[in-house]
Amino acid sequence: VDKEQIFTLMDSLIEIGAYYHLRGFSLATSSNYSVKLEQGKYLITVSGRRKERLTRDDFLIVGEDSSPLKDDTILTIIPDNASKKPSAETMLHARLYRDFPERVSSVLHTHSPLAAVLSRRIGEGSIRFKGYEMQKAFPGVETHEGTVEVPVIPNSQDLKELSKNAAARLSQMPSAPFILIAGHGIYGWGKDIDEAERVMEAAEYLIDCYWHDMTNKEIV
């Protein structure tokens, strides 16, 4: 992956940030987005930056251990890479890339209000979606008739524990296309940014549908 390709990837994530902020999914500097450059090298957003006005300066490249890379190749592309601070949640991104290399090449994380409220209520468990055509937006889903089940895990400020818990739950539910952290938000992924974007939009859509369906049980 050369400099120009990395800038193109940055630009895709910049556009995603603007859209997610507009939709209310990445407010108040929340959220983080990443893409795999090669196994063990990930481009990710710098901690605490506003997502509606990301620039190329708001990214760094981290390694398997979630710390900024310092080798010459990287510093040619991002001169101040070594001094940039990745989000605390970089560890969870790295874990997803490490444990699920076949299907995870980009990770998008948002804080949509409905996802937060719903997952907070559940605390720990799962949500099931059934009967929506939109389920077909998830890789490998061919019909609306099946059930898409996604894990909900408790939130934690101990990112090592959170990452381990997420990976454990996802190992048990290998077909889950995304995961919810209680009171926090959604982590979704794909084999590239495009697929991760599609998965995230379908996730937000289905949570919206689920919420409305639950709110209004007596209609019709």
Place this chain on the structure above:
Amino acid sequence: VDKEQIFTLMDSLIEIGAYYHLRGFSLATSSNYSVKLEQGKYLITVSGRRKERLTRDDFLIVGEDSSPLKDDTILTIIPDNASKKPSAETMLHARLYRDFPERVSSVLHTHSPLAAVLSRRIGEGSIRFKGYEMQKAFPGVETHEGTVEVPVIPNSQDLKELSKNAAARLSQMPSAPFILIAGHGIYGWGKDIDEAERVMEAAEYLIDCYWHDMTNKEIV
């Protein structure tokens, strides 16, 4: 219809895609839009493209049997037309054009969350709208006092069956301005793109009103 006219039609559908995505009706590559060029020749969106950033490259021309046309006139306009993949739902568009040629010259299909939730709850049957001035946006409706009734049909991955079912229900309800597929979305149409757009906006509006009205039965 010459090349420039086709490009103009594409540009109208591109603009519609951007707007529907913004409103949340065409997320995650969902939806498809088409317009009749002449009986048996339809311009339609290519399968799986993101609707918020359609380009002229995201369209192809199909025939009565929903497969890409390969004749020289078409290939002059869209050189790679033969190798483009139309949406699986092209069959339903083609059926609407074939069975209702007087009133269907453009077909717009969206996946709005409320339409999906409401139609999924109904499963099979119909919805009635009454007392809304907006009903007059539908062709032939002159007053808010009448009832607009639209069919809800079950979803199916067998597009031949789905198309047949849609056509059968619409033959029984000739004044229905649109149709809902359960858990899936809306199909609307018009005698041109403009009328189809107007019908779709009124459909989304009335579903929104219906939902709010049902949610809140005790107000006032």
Place this chain on the structure above:
Amino acid sequence: VDKEQIFTLMDSLIEIGAYYHLRGFSLATSSNYSVKLEQGKYLITVSGRRKERLTRDDFLIVGEDSSPLKDDTILTIIPDNASKKPSAETMLHARLYRDFPERVSSVLHTHSPLAAVLSRRIGEGSIRFKGYEMQKAFPGVETHEGTVEVPVIPNSQDLKELSKNAAARLSQMPSAPFILIAGHGIYGWGKDIDEAERVMEAAEYLIDCYWHDMTNKEIV
């Protein structure tokens, strides 16, 4: 009012249309907007035009009797004025200008979903808003402590009857800053476009607040 001033007024209404469509208040060619040029001369939107893409071509000048003016001065400004078709609801605009000349110099009419649902439920009567700081956006209101009451009148396709009914109700409630037509929408006004805009935004806001307040009576 000269040609340039009229173009400036058109441009203000064009901007309003784009914003109201984005908010979902003027979908599917619904709504109409007008401004008084002088007593008996009103600039108003042409019937059936899409409000999100109004151009200067989408306006005409009508007289006291709601029909297009044909005198030379007008035709110099809008050459095809005589052949343009004003909205059927122009009669209601004209009535407001005629009966309430001191406070009505611009009339804005929208079809917001919540206003339609709420007014349709009420049918005929009024709505009262109390305790909102936003009430101060209405002319003459100095505190949130008073009650703002607005009439709800039945919808009718007989515009003469509808206009008469609206004027009669407003005469009885001289401090009402806007009026609701059941299942239809809002009519608001002001001593200029700016004031009408402010009134309409406050109207939409208060209807939104009213709806949420009614929906959720057990909070806190």
Place this chain on the structure above:
Amino acid sequence: VDKEQIFTLMDSLIEIGAYYHLRGFSLATSSNYSVKLEQGKYLITVSGRRKERLTRDDFLIVGEDSSPLKDDTILTIIPDNASKKPSAETMLHARLYRDFPERVSSVLHTHSPLAAVLSRRIGEGSIRFKGYEMQKAFPGVETHEGTVEVPVIPNSQDLKELSKNAAARLSQMPSAPFILIAGHGIYGWGKDIDEAERVMEAAEYLIDCYWHDMTNKEIV
């Protein structure tokens, strides 16, 4: 703070106004925004201006007593500063700057509908948020596990009383990151515009979550 720096501050507040209006938080000329230039000198929006189209002309500089400053330095930057009318609520901004100088260097005030409805219902008291990752957007909050409590005070047209009441309640709740005025809106702040923006977005988000959580107590 020189002229160019003041223009940059104005431009930040102009951008905030456009965004808040789009989200529906600053409709109908409501809201006001300010930033401290130095202790006793505040840049604030002029009374009654539309927030979606603020220009540099829509600001003035006021002193500790909330009246426009007239000294030569100020008049060099804003020639008509002495004749501009600050919002009536400038007094509340000034009070926050005076009483909490360490943490208040920018004050943002909005009128979001949910904040108005919720605070109106409460009247006087407080709201508590617990279990949301977004709480970490507030200065000094390190975990979602704590409780963020914010005061709700009654609205008043006597700004002196309102300011005194707000300051008194905030003195008792020193860790509150924002305050609600019943039926009116939110006042938030930060050590600079950036922090105030982050706090306000988190406040709107948490009120949204709180509302949805309360509305739908039986989900899951």
